[in-house]
Amino acid sequence: MFQRILVVCVGNICRSPVAEAMLRRALPHKSLSSAGLGALVGQGVDPAARELAEAEGLDVSGHQARQLTRAMLAEADLVLVMSDGQRRAVGELSPEALGKTMTLGRWLPESPAIPDPYRKSRDAFLHVHGLLREATGAWASRL
Numbered sequence: 001m002f003q004r005i006l007v008v009c010v011g012n013i014c015r016s017p018v019a020e021a022m023l024r025r026a027l028p029h030k031s032l033s034s035a036g037l038g039a040l041v042g043q044g045v046d047p048a049a050r051e052l053a054e055a056e057g058l059d060v061s062g063h064q065a066r067q068l069t070r071a072m073l074a075e076a077d078l079v080l081v082m083s084d085g086q087r088r089a090v091g092e093l094s095p096e097a098l099g100k101t102m103t104l105g106r107w108l109p110e111s112p113a114i115p116d117p118y119r120k121s122r123d124a125f126l127h128v129h130g131l132l133r134e135a136t137g138a139w140a141s142r143l
Helices: 015-026 047-055 070-075 084-093 095-100 122-142
Strands: 004-009 031-036 078-081 101-103
Touching: 004 015, 004 070, 004 084, 015 031, 015 047, 015 122, 047 122, 070 084, 070 095, 078 084, 078 095, 084 095, 084 101, 095 101
Parallel strands: 004 031, 004 078, 078 101
Antiparallel strands: none
């Protein structure tokens, strides 16, 4: 059913590439990609996010941030965003994609929003990394 999964955040250097890598490991038979609503195009994964990802054996070394496009949304079967605001932004870019766009944190017990750790403390990155791990695990068990 959901074969092509697109993970979206703002810059495509912290949350979405790490979540993409987590989902890729859990769902090797699916096609996974990521993009940003305001991508820092061409940049690699933020050093703090990369360190935490690599500590878990995730390879994010080849990632290059890319800007979200209508074509990417059209190709995806499922679009996972970090907040309701990002879901609305996807809907503004591509109204037809709104029905297949959900928050990555949808199954989390507290809040479905996963905060942006960019330019914040290591503790913020640790907190977000834990949320990403929990959220991707919940999605993987349902996909």
